[in-house]
Amino acid sequence: MTSQSFNRIKIPTAFWVGISQTGIKADDVIRQAGLPISILTEQVPVSTRQYFTICKVFSELIDDPAAGIKLMLAMNTAQMPPSLLAPYHARDFHDALFRVARYKQLFAPERLHITEEGEHCTIELELLSDEINAPPLLVDATWSGLMELGRGGTGKLLKAHLVELSRPSDDMQFHQAYFGCPILVNAKYNRLTLYRNDLYLPFITYNAELLEILVPALEQSINEQQSSRSITEKIKWILRRSLTGGRPDIRIVSSELGISERTLQRRLTKEATSFHQLLSEARREMAREYLANPSLDIQEVAYLLGYEDQSSFYRAFRIWEGETPANWRVKQWTSDSKPQANSDLSL
Template sequence: MMTSHSFDRIKIPAAWWAAFRQLDIEAYDVVRRAQLPLSILTEPVEVTTAQYFAIWQSVSELIGDPAAGVVKLLTESAPAQWPPSVLAPYHARDYRDALKRMARYKQLCSPERLHIIEEGEVCTIQLEWLYSEQPEPPLLVYITLATLLDLGRNGTGQPLTARFVELTQPMPAGNVKALEEYLGCEVQFGAQNNRLTLHLSDLDRHFISYNAELLDILIPALEKSLEEQQRSKSMTETVKWIVKRSLSAGRPDIQAIAKELGMSERTLQRRLTDEGTNFKQLLTEARREQAREFLADSSLNTKEVAFLLGYEDQNSFYRAFRLWEGDTPSNWRAEQLGMPPIQ
């Protein structure tokens, strides 16, 4: 669990609570049900991902029909209430540009990532929350994916439909058909990831809401805020966290990490050098720290630990661990943690 991570902060705009009132839900009831301090209703605060999820779970429990709530929120929300990071994409040049801007500036609001992949005749957008291993509240997923489709509809002025939508969790209650009618496609539940798949040809559609003058005002300010946000973070800590999350998929490389951070490999190298480290050193530190954590779990044997750390074979892990700790993983576990050696 990474919900206590120092970068795990989500801004709560005041307009948020007004949006919930459109669903006949009082902000007081939401906050109380989520077991959060009432001060977040009157003061500008940031919450963690866990608290953010608790808020949406509370809304989900208070709302009568999730599908109807999604449609109502999207059709009745006023652009004047949107923060600049959300407003800018609605005035992009075309749908593709809008999606890219949404993915980039969403970082200013929350530690959520939109992975956009164009392949063949489709564009797939996959959601990921960086600092939580817990599943997102279903209502939050519905809102997010529907908003991305609604972005294209509002911008182009056309009744665009999705190719299909994949959701990891079923709708807890309400009319699934209503959600499918709004999205214009079948909704598949029980998927491995939450994803929206669009028709690739729709991404070339120009936005009738394109406003170059407004973007000239908004974009420099957003880019400055994004740069300040990134500089306020310890790049060392950020990279190490991403590496730990990626280890089980194989040894991560600097190119992949730089891409995820939205910067060039050269820029990432320079930032790490400025902080007195380098990628190779961080990879080693991340593996060593994770090795200690995994070995503390008595349910994992050393072969499983080696796999989770991205090693191709158990012997490679053994050699590395002996360099770090001067002993085998099994002996270290027995001596340091008082556990019997597990092969």
């Protein structure tokens, strides 16, 4: 998990088409998520929380533990955005995986960490969000998306070595059959482990000419995104440093950045965020850190976060986590569940 904010997700058309292919109407998902229809009709960017809500609502509507895999199988590669299309035309599976890891920051609130060791390659999923857990749909879609990438590119029915899921045990029969490997649930991390030899299989879909067109545009988009995010990262750093025992306002932050309040507000608006939202995010991150420290009581935590009274902190925390700070703290301290293996294959 990271403190980086990711709040400009433009959901690709392929996602909505894939939902429709599963028999669920995309506008039903939007409506039940309580979100504006312009997200669907005009591709208006959504926040991480809204994106997670969409995943959750779709999962509830389809009511299938393998919803993420089936959603990915229903997607049409031709309708994917350039950031997803480019890896399909890489030189080999290894090249494709690293392109996915690099370009994923353009369309999803997650990061992939790739580690190669011995006979295996392990890919770990990290959220670029202050949410605690990734929606199961998102995790399954990510791992099955990589499998579809390898299988489609090589033309071979590749199998994984191991899939680790941080969620509790569920019906894993479809997962086992799809990935062709054991599924470890209640794991500490969400990971996909592949056979390293498979990474160097050439892609029959390799298209150097198309990559020459797509890659420069994607790299430019990454550079622009990283440049624009720097202002929010600086603000979050100032807020976290200045919060203890007080509440920094936009005047103080703009002064530290050496720009006017109006310029700061304009840049935040361009980033689809606000000073109030960044302050709330900084407080939420620090609240979790403070509550994990048993030497601090809740009244002290409220003070350190700049709240005038404990009840104000309680109200804010309920909005963030859906429960009281005391209950959240107890759950964190008693979270000692052990991973369980589910290795029966149904191939």
